[in-house]
Amino acid sequence: MAEFMTETKQRSPGETGSAGAGDEPAPPGPGGRREAAGDAGAGPLDGQEAVALLERTRALVDPELRAAVDSLPGSMRRIALYHFGWEHADGTPAAGNAGKAIRPALVLAAAAALGGPGARAAAVRAAAAVELVHNFTLLHDDVMDRDTARRHRPTAWTVFGVPDAILAGDALQALALRLLAEDPHPASAAAAARLADCVVELCAGQHTDTAMERRAPDEVTLDEVLAMAEAKTGALLGCACALGALYADAHDEDVAALDGFGRQAGLAFQLIDDVIGIWGDPRRTGKPAGADLVVRKKSLPVVAALASGTPAAAELAALYGKPYVEGEAGDGGEIARTALAVERAGGRDWAQAEAADRMALAMQELARAVPVPEAAGGLLALAEFVTRRTS
């Protein structure tokens, strides 16, 4: 259910796997986060530490993930191998593009932050379980949303049909929980219960999202969209961090704090993702300007703008009230006007300030569980990485 990084179908089709954020323009200021990260040195800020972490995560987690997928019966395996980018639709091997592994990286970084290298090594199976859950939700979301492209390839349901995409998603959820059930680590049962709870929250978030699509823009409140974003995107990031903490044998309050860190960082990510969906540079995103406005998406800046009570809000409501028709108002004229209305109604400023607030909250939660900044390095780097990008 959660859309994230290059795994989203809306974003950055031209982006390469190793694209850091170091050379990007200033991000929508996560001010609180910068302050907190200051002590940790320049490492996290240039994005290189995060890229190295993500690469190391893939190296650690992919064998576990691949073994789990290989254990599936042929019919289900074929779909999963395709979805993860390990096979082409005809069953021949592919280079693999299974996404950036942000979630498993958070599991491992959280385990390392609270329990050192031993905890990180022990948490590899939990990291794979989180990635399996993420991919189960992607398979099902694509069916529900009728999305036709993911990770620059046709979605599984367009290749194998809706029933098989549903079944493969079901099987991946089962694999995830089987991995934890078979893990002899003392934290595995608590981790499984938490991950299952998170699945329920992801389902509720996806429900809210699809239900909101059917409602008029002015019927949707900002609180609802924020709650939806937390359930759809924040919940699994929070759960990933919490699982890492559980595998580090952390106290309940530290597990909760790391969950809060992941949730708030996830919300900051979503806010910035929504800003990019309106004002992202088409040369960077590979999508037309204002992509989210074209489809009348009720993204966070839009709903904030609509709720502002300003004249620009009324103009935006009128524009969003009818579907966008290409070419009707000249080359993107209407979309430019819509983006301007969101901006004049304060939607852009609000989203950037809210993202900064969420990152500040995330840092507070992190500092509660990991008071020594050096130990939190990996988590800081990952939070920076996911919220700093501009495409």
Next chain:
Amino acid sequence: MAEFMTETKQRSPGETGSAGAGDEPAPPGPGGRREAAGDAGAGPLDGQEAVALLERTRALVDPELRAAVDSLPGSMRRIALYHFGWEHADGTPAAGNAGKAIRPALVLAAAAALGGPGARAAAVRAAAAVELVHNFTLLHDDVMDRDTARRHRPTAWTVFGVPDAILAGDALQALALRLLAEDPHPASAAAAARLADCVVELCAGQHTDTAMERRAPDEVTLDEVLAMAEAKTGALLGCACALGALYADAHDEDVAALDGFGRQAGLAFQLIDDVIGIWGDPRRTGKPAGADLVVRKKSLPVVAALASGTPAAAELAALYGKPYVEGEAGDGGEIARTALAVERAGGRDWAQAEAADRMALAMQELARAVPVPEAAGGLLALAEFVTRRTS
């Protein structure tokens, strides 16, 4: 994925909850089973013991099941409450028709057979988990098969839409595995791993089923249909019995034997269900005669008949080669002719003999794990109950 008893959408809309099999005509002879059951007295054979067991199971498992469903967020809870028959579509309370609880009854009976009343009491949560998995598969199967009625009511997707039915199914799977993850019983992790494995098998079975629907009748082999029936119906009955054995702290070989018992009994059930789908009395089934033939279902007797190499097989292949058009050949004339072709090609005899063989195998597996017939009483009664019905 498994269709079963009054939970099937094809069968017995007029059947009441307490309909035993005692007054039915002779079932397709589970001969081996009768012999084995002889020692256990007349109890299991009249169906009353099974009915009592099922009622007791509902009383024990429903509170656990209801608590799990009530823990869902509102949007998911609403769909689950409707699916289980506890609420109407408008959210008002309903009398409840959550099916016969065969699977949870098997969990409890297996636990009691191998571990006595204490094991049965301990296995209630596992029984609820199995029932949650069963209902998750029903929600998804109905979406895939576009079935519009279940348990005499409109299916969830017709009421709440496809996305919400998919999401509610996802949430029920998560609830099932969370129940086991939160269960402090020493067998809960092994039970969770086994249940997750079973989900994968159910998915593969449903895949095979939907894929076979798209193939020509003469391209489907009997081995394939049998394997599909084992995966779709046998696997979860076997898993239910195995979970009961695990909660009785049984040895591995006894767990495997009880899995085999459930699987073989499940196959016997499916064979008889398929016989009823062709020759069932419309007054009992509430469906037109030859319901499965009308939709050209590749059921076990049909595929066996097609594979017989007889002149009747050729006639059947010709009939199945084109869709049934109502009224074209008079009042059911074509369907009667098709049923006769299946019968003359040996499909009916084969299915009844195969059902008897499967029940004999089931009894062998049961005797291996539970040598004392008195202890096996509940399992015998349930196996008898599910294979003895004629509508």
